Amino acid sequence: MIDTTHTRSFKGLLVGLFAGAAGAVVLCGWLFDIPSLKSVLPGLVTMKANTAVGFILAGLSLALLGGAARVAWTRQLSRASACATALLGLLTLCQYLFGLDFGIDQLLFREPAGAVGTVFLGRMAPTTALNFLLLGSALFLAGSRRTIPAAQRLVLLAGLMGLLPLAGYLYGATALIGIGRYTQMAIHTAALFVLLSLGVLLLHPADGLMRAVASDTIGGWLLRRLAPFVIGVPLALGWLRVQGEQRGYFNGPLGVALMMVVLMLILASLIAWTARALNRIDAVRRQAEATVREREENLAVTLRSIGDGVLATDAEGRVTHLNPAAELLTGWTEAEAKGRPVGEVFCIISEETRQPAVVPVDNVLQTGEIYGLANHTVLVARDGTERPIADSAAPIRDREGGLLGVVLVFRDVAEQRRAEREIHRLNEGLEQRVRERTAELRESDARFRLMVESVKDYAIIMLDAGGHVVSWNAGAERIKGYKTDEIVGQHFSRFYPKEAVDRGKPEQELAVAVAEGRFEDEAWRVRKDGSRFWASVVITAMRDEAGQLRGFAKVTRDITERKRAEEEIRKLNAELEQRVRDRTAQLEAANKELEAFAYSVSHDLRAPLRHVNGFVELLQSHAEAALDDKGKRYLGIIADSSRQLGLLIDDLLSFSRMGRTEMSHRPVKVADVAQEAVQELEGEVQGRKVEWRIGELPVVMGDRPMLKLALVNLLGNALKYTRPREQALIEIGCFTKGGETVIFIRDNGVGFSMEYAHKLFCVFQRLHNSDEFEGTGIGLANVRRIIERHGGRTWAEGVVNEGATFYFSLPRKKEEPS
Amino acid sequence: MSPLKNILLAEDSARDVELTLGALEKHRLANRVTVVRDGQEALDYLCCKGKYEKRPKGDPAVLLLDLKMPKVDGLEVLRRMKSDEKLKTIPVVVLTSSREESDLAKSYHLGVNAYVVKPVGFQEFAAAVGELGVFWALINEPPPSGE
Numbered sequence: 001m002i003d004t005t006h007t008r009s010f011k012g013l014l015v016g017l018f019a020g021a022a023g024a025v026v027l028c029g030w031l032f033d034i035p036s037l038k039s040v041l042p043g044l045v046t047m048k049a050n051t052a053v054g055f056i057l058a059g060l061s062l063a064l065l066g067g068a069a070r071v072a073w074t075r076q077l078s079r080a081s082a083c084a085t086a087l088l089g090l091l092t093l094c095q096y097l098f099g100l101d102f103g104i105d106q107l108l109f110r111e112p113a114g115a116v117g118t119v120f121l122g123r124m125a126p127t128t129a130l131n132f133l134l135l136g137s138a139l140f141l142a143g144s145r146r147t148i149p150a151a152q153r154l155v156l157l158a159g160l161m162g163l164l165p166l167a168g169y170l171y172g173a174t175a176l177i178g179i180g181r182y183t184q185m186a187i188h189t190a191a192l193f194v195l196l197s198l199g200v201l202l203l204h205p206a207d208g209l210m211r212a213v214a215s216d217t218i219g220g221w222l223l224r225r226l227a228p229f230v231i232g233v234p235l236a237l238g239w240l241r242v243q244g245e246q247r248g249y250f251n252g253p254l255g256v257a258l259m260m261v262v263l264m265l266i267l268a269s270l271i272a273w274t275a276r277a278l279n280r281i282d283a284v285r286r287q288a289e290a291t292v293r294e295r296e297e298n299l300a301v302t303l304r305s306i307g308d309g310v311l312a313t314d315a316e317g318r319v320t321h322l323n324p325a326a327e328l329l330t331g332w333t334e335a336e337a338k339g340r341p342v343g344e345v346f347c348i349i350s351e352e353t354r355q356p357a358v359v360p361v362d363n364v365l366q367t368g369e370i371y372g373l374a375n376h377t378v379l380v381a382r383d384g385t386e387r388p389i390a391d392s393a394a395p396i397r398d399r400e401g402g403l404l405g406v407v408l409v410f411r412d413v414a415e416q417r418r419a420e421r422e423i424h425r426l427n428e429g430l431e432q433r434v435r436e437r438t439a440e441l442r443e444s445d446a447r448f449r450l451m452v453e454s455v456k457d458y459a460i461i462m463l464d465a466g467g468h469v470v471s472w473n474a475g476a477e478r479i480k481g482y483k484t485d486e487i488v489g490q491h492f493s494r495f496y497p498k499e500a501v502d503r504g505k506p507e508q509e510l511a512v513a514v515a516e517g518r519f520e521d522e523a524w525r526v527r528k529d530g531s532r533f534w535a536s537v538v539i540t541a542m543r544d545e546a547g548q549l550r551g552f553a554k555v556t557r558d559i560t561e562r563k564r565a566e567e568e569i570r571k572l573n574a575e576l577e578q579r580v581r582d583r584t585a586q587l588e589a590a591n592k593e594l595e596a597f598a599y600s601v602s603h604d605l606r607a608p609l610r611h612v613n614g615f616v617e618l619l620q621s622h623a624e625a626a627l628d629d630k631g632k633r634y635l636g637i638i639a640d641s642s643r644q645l646g647l648l649i650d651d652l653l654s655f656s657r658m659g660r661t662e663m664s665h666r667p668v669k670v671a672d673v674a675q676e677a678v679q680e681l682e683g684e685v686q687g688r689k690v691e692w693r694i695g696e697l698p699v700v701m702g703d704r705p706m707l708k709l710a711l712v713n714l715l716g717n718a719l720k721y722t723r724p725r726e727q728a729l730i731e732i733g734c735f736t737k738g739g740e741t742v743i744f745i746r747d748n749g750v751g752f753s754m755e756y757a758h759k760l761f762c763v764f765q766r767l768h769n770s771d772e773f774e775g776t777g778i779g780l781a782n783v784r785r786i787i788e789r790h791g792g793r794t795w796a797e798g799v800v801n802e803g804a805t806f807y808f809s810l811p812r813k814k815e816e817p818s
Numbered sequence: 819m820s821p822l823k824n825i826l827l828a829e830d831s832a833r834d835v836e837l838t839l840g841a842l843e844k845h846r847l848a849n850r851v852t853v854v855r856d857g858q859e860a861l862d863y864l865c866c867k868g869k870y871e872k873r874p875k876g877d878p879a880v881l882l883l884d885l886k887m888p889k890v891d892g893l894e895v896l897r898r899m900k901s902d903e904k905l906k907t908i909p910v911v912v913l914t915s916s917r918e919e920s921d922l923a924k925s926y927h928l929g930v931n932a933y934v935v936k937p938v939g940f941q942e943f944a945a946a947v948g949e950l951g952v953f954w955a956l957i958n959e960p961p962p963s964g965e
Contacts, residue, residue, distance in 0.1 A: 611834070614940040615833075615940075642938070646938035
């Protein structure tokens, strides 16, 4: 609380100075005998000189109280002035009461006899004296805080006593101005008393009686609002009535009636005005109350709804609130818990030590700071249930910061704790797996490293992203000649020949590996000793999971030997090709020679043969008579042999021609060709019974003359070997098998043993002697040659004395035979 | 009817000449045969050059031409004759041992009038040559002479 006793009161100071000045002015009136200063109006009682002195003293006291109350000597001076004022009043009263005359009345100025309303010349009225006593005492008491209420009561009385003569002056009621026949109170005396009383009251507006007036309660407001009217309106109305009656406007009863009606009207208006204002205030207040209530309800609902327990205490640590969650957790109801010390309701122990833990409320009350609970705290409920909780405590402060209590928020963390334990357990498992996996990886890494290091045939090198050697294996050492220590950290371009480095090959190769993931090449590389080797190189870009380039794996193999071997092979191939060309040329030349030879044979062998024949004939005709039978037989043998030789030569030439001549490739009607062949053989059929059975025959692609020759050969054979049969049967037919057209010639001749079937189609091979069946042993060889040139096959089946079947196949597809 | 023209036989083999003459003799044509022993001689005869410079005028009724001859072979003789305005009208019969297709093809390509392979048997040979001689020397009407 703030001491208002010694606060400055500007109003008190002004009033004091004014009253003092007024007293001084009246004293001047006495000094210079100015009646208007002494009595205001002529015919009125004067303010006595002592009264003026009293006002100066009282005004001084009040001004000192109001202006410089803090300064000690002014307080003393104020009290002295107050005492002097009271003493002045007391002495004058004593003169009245006990009929004494202390000679103080005419001490300063002598009042002429016959003064209006004055019993003892120069003596103030008894009411004035009493008022000075009251006022002085009040001023004395107003200097101390405890006596302010008393001072105010005294001053109120003094003010009333000033007000009475004022009313008397106002209404012309002389009875009010003085008591009986005693000296009357002057008009400005009465006014100054009222003023001084107000001044004293205004000194301490917040204390004593004035507290009600100055308070911001509705009562204070009403007092301040109505007081001026309650005092002013009746005074004014009364004055009007008195004036009206005196001037004869109306008589007494009418005046009273008029005054009452006007008073009622004014009071009614006043009440209505005030009631409206009060209603407004009330509405505002209700609104505010509703808002506050709503807010409180919201707060209460919120508090109830909070899942966490909320416990509030007052400043002494006694429980004021428990929300439902808190009730559940503690086992106390709010009603039961209210007013109990918090430690009784909120009972916590340490999880590990089982010792009671400090309730954070105490900490907060001591320090005014926010406190959290120590970890692993257990709340023991009223029924003994234990729950792990987490909480915090915070101070509750009012608007000025005063500590009103503590709010404690706590919750059951059993679930959380369980989850934490679960997480912990899972983490453990995870860590275990990570450890295992790490061990595996390390082992695998070690294995891999061991493997890489022990590889001798390949240089396996790891490069960083910039191309510097990071790792080096045994193979790299063997192939390139560097030890691990001397090469790690070096740039890999030193493995390249100078010209390759100059052309920027190393960087290009890394760029390709980065762009395509992989670079492969075969090129020269340089060993530590400067020698070169032909290397197979694979560079692979290595990226981490994010795709960031980590470096390169470079695998290099020395394939100098392989390259040498490849070159050797290439050289041999080239030689071989050359030899093939040479040989082909030789063969072509030989072929030409052969052709020339065949030509010579056809011409030159036949000529002597013809000569033999010719001259044998000539001899026969010339020397027929000279020759005996023996000679004639010899000549016949010579002629026969030379004819036989002629056939042989013709067949050989034909065989040779079949292998050499160009063949055409056109559609050939086999049926037509067979018919022609049969006709060609007509001469040999003479005198025999031969049945030809010609079946359906296809159209094939091939060389017509050649195919005809083949058929003539085969049919001629069939005709020849059926000669012993009375009725010869020769059949030509065809069938398809496996993409081939097969044509066969079947006869019922002497047949052959399958034992010799493989010899059938070979040159000069015969299964019968020439005495039985003539022939050169070239016909079937020629057939085979023709069919093979058409891309087909030949074969035969035979049974001795039953017959033979000769087959040849031709490809069905119209493709070029070899 | 103009006087009978002779037959020109170009043949290097004496034995063949004898056999051919023998065959022609059977048909009484041997006396009208002139024999030359190689291609060059045949051409000389036809063009009245060399030792035939002073031979009687007149082309032979037919030239029986062997292909395989020394100096200038039969095909060359044929080629020169058929490319010569004066000689191209003289009938030429190739009489040879060769049955080679290439020889046949070349001969006909060059414009030969007949191609006969000498049969190995003498009877057949004699018959063929005799018929040839009769046909070309007696039956066939030669082209009008150039004069």
